[in-house]
Amino acid sequence: MRALRISGSPDVSGVEEYFDQQIGLTAPANRTGSEEHEHTVKSR
Template identity: 65%
Template sequence: MRTCVGCRKRELAVGLLRVAAVHDGDGNHAITVDSAGNLPGRGAWLHPDQACLHVAIRRRAFVRALRITGSPNTSAVVEFFTEGEALGPPGNRTGSEEHEHTVKFR
């Protein structure tokens, strides 16, 4: 179980996105989506919902959860959400296609 830094609701890790802080070239921090789950350091968890993202940014939740100083650059996470990559639960992470089967009853 993980807690979304935006809405503060608990959820299984497969239903949340992991974000992590990485150093940019200027010595500042940038927040990025860790879709592979292998970036080093602390991670923060976020629902794939723009409302949770905006609340997390407004409350400076990434700074507290990732234990970083200053104002991190969140443009990579915002871009991830605006491109539509975060819509819906992550679900199938294998890359294989899922098919819905319809069963009709008479």
């Protein structure tokens, strides 16, 4: 399982990019407060 290996920097960078994409897809509001505010106003 290469994902659990933290000895290689390329694997670590790939995992970080993967998590960044997951966070962006699941909670894009956490990126910028303005987007979260707009979403809150629109949802009301």
